[in-house]
Amino acid sequence: EGKQYTIGVSNTVQGNGWREEMVCAIKAQALASGEVAKLNIAHRNTDAAGQLEDLRNLISAKVDAIVVNPADPAGIKAALEEANKAGIVVVAVDQAVTEPTAYIISNNQEQYAYLGAKWLFQQMGGKGGVVYMRGAAGASADSDRDKGFKKALAEFPDVKVVHEVFTGWQQDQAKQQILDFIATGSPFEGIWTSGIDNVIVDALVESGSKMVPVVGADNAGFVSQLNSVEGLVGAAVTNPGSIGGAGVTLALQILDGKKPAEQTVLVEPELWENATPEGKEKLKSVVDPSLSAEWPVSISIPDWTTYSKEQIIACKGPGE
């Protein structure tokens, strides 16, 4: 029996499937590890200043480690510094932070966009118009993804962005936007989405428009569409919410004195497409109708998470 730690968690987006999965992964991993006595979770919709407050409250609560999904890489530096001074291990998940003492285990957002966009442009035959449906204007994850997208775009000079909108990562907004665009009758050969994907496929089907390749994330709804929707060619790029569980594992390793060689660990995305037979096989194997449509299907990360599917779905932490 190892030591029993208290781990603090700070998250600033609530009610979104991806973030909910992340929190559940944190709970499940904390439980599965057997090393965590108590989780102290600050989980709400707020900005960097609000996250500073939450982090300081966690410092006041004297936790041993903090797993944080930063609202902004630089904006929470002050509190992370304070945490470090108080001897608290900080692990940032999902996004990097500028505080040098913090450890980072993150999905590579730039790579996420690059991978999907590149595949999409290849599917389009290297030319034609692409609809670029971004996330929330002003969010740092969005601007990271934009870098990746632009990088891929630069490699395909004949691909043009015919329509660029911010969905705000809102399903309804995205659906109305794409339907509006379809109604204009402008030609387009592919759609790249920042993870608001299933409503886009719905819109294509409902409006009776011609099917074009669609790139989205590995959300359960979209993955099942890739398996079932007639004529849909598309790819899901993994962006596992279970990164939260990996963050807990990393934090525990550090607390136990096993510091990683690098301060930053990047989890590289995978791309699952349904254009090739192998891809189809892969997609069949990951589809999971028992998950809610907005949850990413990649509910675990090999080497980093040890919980079972039942545990993450139950979403119970230690002591619950």
Place this chain on the structure above:
Amino acid sequence: MSETLTAPSRAPLGRRIKRFMADRPLVPLIILLVALVVILQIMRPGIVNERWIANTVKFAIPLAILAGCQTLTMLTGGIDLSVSTVATMSAFVMASLAGHYGAPAAIVIALIPPLLIGLLNGVGAGIFRVHPLIMTLGTGLIGAGCLQVYQRSVIATGTKIPDFLTWLGTGLTYGFPNALLLFIPIAALIIFTLSRTGFGRLLYAVGDNEKATRLSGVLYGQVIIALYMASSLLAGVAGLLYVGLIKAPSSLSLAEPLLLPSVAAAVVGGTSIFGGRGGYTGTIVGALILTVLTTLLTILQMPEGARRILFGLIILLVTAAYLRIVEDR
């Protein structure tokens, strides 16, 4: 009552037109709506076709229903900021139960939490006299929290949207959105209630002068409780329709983006935020105006910031122009 205001025959034409519009506030609103559509058509020739109109109507309907909640509550000088939470709630509860209990039972059960929140709003605003803005903001928070907790407990069961709701939300019949089957009766009911029923009269009366209604024997609490329960029920129905349209059953922020637009639609449609004045027909046109405006801005290729600035300015412009025309002072 316009029949008594017989315009003098020699008034100049401009003035006559103005007076005509002042008596029929809907006319300038519709003109504004048409103007927006024309601008859209000029900017993207061909966009205004049957399919686009059907889409616009589809998206305007849930907004119009939620804006109906705002209209009703604003008439009494209140506001209902819990509608988006309530709509999301009914959608999520329905989707989580539909698999087990079947669609009809799920829909009925899904409307219970909205009614409870409405009751709470009504008791707070009507009996304890808490300002509705605060009351509904608070219950909205409470509702959102409960929804989160509930979601945790049903996360494993999965969600399902009954085909009927999808049909209603997204389907077309002879080019007309099926949602109109639900919306036309609702709109007719609201309009009738406001103009021809005792309850409707009371809403205007309470918003105009609460003390006077008290002296006339009106039980304020009773009216307000009924009102907020009706508002919540409408929001719940809007949520069911909306989840059929968007098909994102597990979203916990489904209708959140509709909150501010619902207030805006009611106000653009001529309902006074201070109570006593307004009506639902204006609100419907207001919802259409906002929906068209969103399209207009989506189509415009400009930086997101500029787009938002334009959105704000247009809302202001539309409301100001409308007031100018309608106010015959």
Place this chain on the structure above:
Amino acid sequence: MSRLLRRNGWVAGLLALFAVLLVLTKIIQPGYGAGDFGSLARAGLPFAFAVAAQAVVVIAGGIDLSVASMMALTSVTAASMMNGASEEYALFVVPFVLAMGFVLGAVNGILIVVTRVPDIVVTLAMLFVLQGAALLVLDAPGGAAAEWLKASITGTLPFPFLPDAVTAWLPNALVLLVVCLCVVWIPLKRSRLGLSLYAIGSSELAAFRSGVPVARTRIIAYGLAGLFGAMGGLSLTMSTGIGAPIPGPYLMASVAAVVLGGVVLGGGRGGLLGPIIAVFVLRLVRTDLTLMAIDPNVTSIIEGAIMVAVVMFGAFIAIRGRPA
């Protein structure tokens, strides 16, 4: 004396509530000390300014839905101006941003007066306009803040005549807040302009008939809200060291705290002190919930319930207090 208590009873009650919560915090977390209190003050800073902005406008009979956007815009403006600039340059940035807040706020007021569109609609439109402007200034979080600005809200200053044990509980963030608010509010409240604010909120017609320049007073009220909003924006930049173009949760929070603080929606009644205390009560509640490691999903239920319960309680006393 009894009138004094009657008029300020709500504020006194809030203060008592705050004290009780502080004691409670100490019980939950015996280690809770001056440093943690400093964190509380810093956390409360942007909220306090947002609430001050909202309170001024509500007292004058309006409402300002653009507070949060105003904070975002001023914050990104300050952060982008200071990005890569010298420390001294910030001396120019601060007054510039404050003036910008005042002017943009006054624009709110001017639009309300000129277009005669209801305040709630004008400020709703401005919510989008200012937010859009913020995105044009910075399309993603970024920028920087001068070190001295960041330092000015951390730690404590030694006060003459006061023992360290006391100054430790007077964090700079709190001192800054008090100074900023007092510099604007106290002279204002004593002036005819201050009375005019209350007057137009209480009864616009009566104010007009009493010779109050209603339009000008309203414009100034919104200008002041803009000024406080700019202070809020600066405080965001000061605490995060960056500017973020997406508005934080300050709009709803400001309305809630204004009402909790005893300012009557509709205008004419209340002050700044109550809402500011309400801000700290709400912040402390959050601290306590975090310290107790309450299920995060339950916290929003609790926050909502507290808001509703406190206001209902206030209403309940008001009903009971009515003669006969």
Place this chain on the structure above:
Amino acid sequence: MPALAGRHPRLQSGTIEDGAPLTEELILDASGVAKSYGAVAALRNASLAVRPGEVHALMGANGAGKSTLVKILTGAIHADKGDILIRGKRRDVRSPADARRAGLVPVYQDASLIPDLDIVSNLRLTATPVEPFANWVKELGVPDLDLSEMARDIPLAVLRVLDLARALAVEPDVLLLDEMTAALPANLAERVLDVVRRQSRAGRSVIFISHRFVEISALCDRATVLRDGQTVGVVDMEPGAEERIVELMLGAKIEKQRGFARRQASQADAGTRLSVRNLRVGTKLADVSFELKNGEVAGVVALEGQGQDELFAALSGSLRPSTGTIEADGVPVKFSHPADAIRAGIAYIPGDRTEALLMHRSVRENIALPFSARFRNWGPIGMQKERTIVGRAIERLQIDTRAQGEVQRLSGGNQQKVTIARWIAADARTVLCFDPTRGIDVGTKREIYRLLRELAGQGKSVLFYTSELEEVQLVCDRAIVIFGGKVVDVLPAEIADEAALTRAAYGLPRNATADVGILADLPATNGAAS
């Protein structure tokens, strides 16, 4: 006909009526003033010429445009047309503050203090010197005013006095009083008249609006009469001038006021409608018992603040009595909400019409309001039936429905009629009328008197509080006099003349022979005494 004279009233007043030279300096001279609200013309062609040191009455039926003219003269609203000369110079008065600088200070028909500021702050806001203000307040008969009291906590009558004191404190050249005395009890009204008289003696001018002829004839030097927004004549106040004013006001001769046929003695035992025993409400109403019979109009007479407000509030279900019983038709009733009283057939018509009306709604909705109050009537409304019932009530009260779309556009008198029409339409068995003729022109007053008698004739009962003592004999069967929260006397109408009522109202014992004189004479004696 005087209507023609309206075009050049100044000429007429200057040359024909009093023969004064045209060149005489006028402090205020307005001519050709017009103002329309949409289709409603509030003023068509109004003029008003005021000399220094005169008390000038502005007369006119309800809706004639008096208040509108006052608001225009003081910059509260802007005229569509017209010239305003102040001390011979053209001046564009842009706001009340502007008018103040020009020496014109109004007291409007409704209270103008800021409800959420205390008195001191209200004074500071208007830069009114506190010392003279306090003196005037004392002078006007409010001895112990607490200056730190919030305006909203102060009763209406006192607020009116404070409004006046505030105006007086800046020593205006022209004081404009719009129905200043309407909401005042007689004792306070007297003081006001007294003060006005002293203003004119000091060489300042006063424009005085009132529907009470006693006051006009006792106080004013000249009167300008408005009808339908036009000035139709200027009259010097000399004996018999009242007749001429009324004639100008109404455009036709009306018969002299006299008492209305009262209940026959044989109906006296028609049965008790309401019986109030040992009623005690709050601190003001100590112990009141009386009975109200079917088919009776009972007048309530009291000085300001003797508990009459509380009595009416308790009977209408707005306030809960601390002790005592109320019986309706012999059955004990307890009211916790006006709805309970209404169910027992008791309707309350407040004196302040802004408390009773839905200002932005139509006349029709206002009148029909009580119908919808009960839960079972929340459903569809029978529009046809409603139209007939409402139409009948409008006709019966002869409400001017030109601006019926929004009640706020009606004149004060017509608004008052709407508050009464509501309960006629609702067919209330008992009506509690609190000063219903406050600020109402003579013609309308007579209609209301007739109406109340008619109601009684139908077997309904009316409790009628009035601040104008002469009304008691015009309308009531009995007068119930309250003093210090107790019923001190009940007088049958025959002996309830103003003298007797005044004595009783001050709690003096009944003395049939004492001659107190008519009200109008009192100020003179007062002035002599002080």
